Each structure stands twice: as structure tokens, then as C-alpha cells.
Amino acid sequence: MGLSYVEENYLKAILKLSGTPNGQVSTNAIAAQLSTSAASVTDMLKKLSDKDLIAYKRYKGASLTSEGQRIATTLVRKHRLWEVFLVQSLGMTWDEVHDIAEELEHIQSDRLIESLDEFLGFPKFDPHGDPIPNAEGKYTLRTQVPLSKLTEGQQGIVIGVREDESAFLKHLNEKGLTPGKHVKVLTNDAYDNTIRLVLEDKELNLSGKVAGNIMIKLT
């Protein structure tokens, strides 16, 4: 019947990593994403393949089947709706909701999630600016660019971030780089995308890695 907590996490990890080249996700990439061993991943890939949730060939990596994709997308939907609830209704902060939503997304009930969606007013984006898939798995694309891509003189509004690790979000919060803030790029190093920018009359430096995870809506 239903999948285990662990199986669900594997599907979600594969979906997250599917943005890469050919759509084939490597064993090692999944192991890194889930902080587990490659051997464990191999075992699980066989299992998910037997259930026709992924296409898997030995040594060649895995990709989601349409059913696997459906399930993984539903998990993303649940995760992001819960994040909206935690921030919007309970007043929790941007950087503390991810881990809790990571647990809440596994609660099994279609009725629950549709009621929650309605209660929240059918939001299209979560507090990090990521789009929330609807019940059919479709979602709205947002016109956004990673901060690391902006060139000197360009400016825009902070929409959200791609990464959702607590430590990273906390770091941004401390710097004041929260959604809605206006930024203007002063310099963008051609080699490593180190960024210098203006945020509310203060100047700020960011590494290319950090800047690559901050999404901006150009103005």
C-alpha cells in the first residue's frame, strides 16, 4: 500500500536531483543528499524499481517513473503547504520551519492536505519563494534569477532561496537578506561570482555559493 517514510524520502531526493543533465540520478548523489552510504542507496533503488516507482539499471543511475514523480511531487506540495502554515499561521520564522515540514510532509491524508490548502487560501509559493504544486502536480513558474547571475548595476527584490538548510537560512536572516528586501549589485566577480551589493544603505559581501542560492525578481 502506502510507502514508508524512508521510501518517500528517497523519491523526494531523486526528484530534487533530477534537474541535472540527462535526468539520470547517480547512486552517490543520492547518498550525499540523504547522508547515507552508497550501499544503502543501491539496496533501496532495487526496491523502488521493483515497485515501478523508478527506472533503474545497474551502474547507470535512476530516474522517476510517472508514478514515482507523482508521489514525489505530492510530497513537495505537502512540504511547502506546511511551511506556509508554520510561517503564516503560527508565526514561526523562515529559517526554523524546514525541519518541521520535513516531518509533516509524511502525514497520510488527502483530505487533510486539501483542507489545509483551502485554509491557507491556495497559496502559489512557499515562504522560501518556491512554487507549490497543485493536486495534479502542476505549478506556476516564477520569473526569478539567482543573485549570482546579476551583473553590476542590476537590482531587484529578494524572492526566496533554493537551499533550505536551517544553518543557511539563519545566516541570511542575520544579514537581513529576507524576502521582500531590495538589493543592488555593485560588483560580481567574473571568476567565482563573489558579489558585493547594497542592502538598505548597507554594503554586503556574499560568496558565489551563497549568491547562487538567493533568488531575485528583477526590477
Add this chain to the structure above:
Amino acid sequence: MGLSYVEENYLKAILKLSGTPNGQVSTNAIAAQLSTSAASVTDMLKKLSDKDLIAYKRYKGASLTSEGQRIATTLVRKHRLWEVFLVQSLGMTWDEVHDIAEELEHIQSDRLIESLDEFLGFPKFDPHGDPIPNAEGKYTLRTQVPLSKLTEGQQGIVIGVREDESAFLKHLNEKGLTPGKHVKVLTNDAYDNTIRLVLEDKELNLSGKVAGNIMIKLT
């Protein structure tokens, strides 16, 4: 560190069954409550005893230590707060929220549950009429009596139920025996407490077993 989902369910089951005689809960009673085998229960009792969450002597049953009681009461608190949320905020019905709350109660976050409590307006009772313990484990007692104890001519308001199995709640819903309704007892069989009562100008029969699980506030 934290307990597993399963360990938590054992503690909750022992708390629920502790109302009985000497406070000692038998292996078989726990097995029945959790729909598992007596052998499995024995294994788990050893484990919980090693962690000092219960006092356990072979063949003599188990009882919660103060720490075990604290954890179990917190679970009850979470369960009932989530039930309030599901009914009050999401508009779900009385009889469909138990199973979902059974999952939600295991979400690990003190911040979350305190924020939820505040969001809900610090409710003192859940939709079934059961008291919600505060963060210190204390709860308000309600002046309520099982319907099976009412004698001919006595009347009152349906407060809630003790049992929280979906099938049972659905049954009551169909009969219209939901919280807030006024009832008046016509007869109460001395032997098996079979009840005949008036509910909104309709007459109704209930078995003693069912009536024993419906709580009434006398008027």
C-alpha cells in the same frame, strides 16, 4: 535521545490503561490496546524499563515512571491540540480527525506545539470533550458523567466521548449524537444499562457499552 514512534505509542497505551485498579498495566492489556502480540509487548517493556520510562517486574505488569508519564502526557497534549486544529481551523468532522492526529502527535518540536496552542487560543478541551493537558501536564477536570450512569428522567448535554475509534464516532454521527445535543433519559436497564432516550423529539436506543462512552454534562 528522542524515542521512536513505536516506543511513544507504548507509553501512550500504558497511560491510557493506567486508570485501572492498582496502576499496574498487564502485558495482555497493552497487546490488545496496540493490536500486537504479548511477546512483542514483553520485549518492549524490557526496553522501556531499561530507559527508566516504566517500572516493570516480570509477570507483574508495568507502570509509568514520572518521566514516562511526562512523555505520555505530552503526547496526549499534542494529539488533542491537533484534533482541535483539524476540526476548528480545517473544518474536518469529529469522527475523521483521530487517525490523523495519531500521526501528527509524533511530530517533534516544542516550539511548534506551543505556537499551535497559542494559535488555537489555548483550548482546554478537544472536540471529543477530553481535557487538554498544559505544557506541565496539568489539565482541567470537567464535570461530566457517562450517559450509562443517568437514571430515568435525568437530562443533559452531550459533551463528547471517551472512545476514539473512527467506526464508533461515525456510528454516533449517523445517529445525530454529536456534542452540544440535548438528551433526556427515558429508561436505563438495571442489568446491562441499555438506554432509551429522547434526542431532539426522536427516541433512540443505545447499548450499555455505547452509552458508557458518551459523556454528558447534567442540566
Add this chain to the structure above:
DNA sequence: CATTATTTTTAGATTTGTCTAAATTTAATT
């Protein structure tokens, strides 16, 4: 109080998900 009957525990096996270490396959390099 001796003997059933019931309850509880032990023994051994199973499932799920994990690990380390060794073997195998694929990729990279000279």
C-alpha cells in the same frame, strides 16, 4: 492442595533499513 487454565516470557525467525569491507564495473589517464 493438586491440577487445569491463563498469562507471560523465552527462543528462534522475519522484515526493513542500515552499515563496512570486498568485489566488480565504469571512467580517467598516461
Add this chain to the structure above:
DNA sequence: AATTAAATTTAGACAAATCTAAAAATAATG
């Protein structure tokens, strides 16, 4: 193309939670 390096899989083991069947302890009964 041969050899080294990296990635992946297999083999074997382990911990958590469960089960059935058999043994042991407690309770009930004549």
C-alpha cells in the same frame, strides 16, 4: 590500450520491531 582511479554493487552483519511456537510462572478450580 593498459593501468590507475572512481563509482557502484555484492556479501555479510546488525539493530529495531515484529511474529509463532514452546516453556515457565501465576491464577483459578475442583
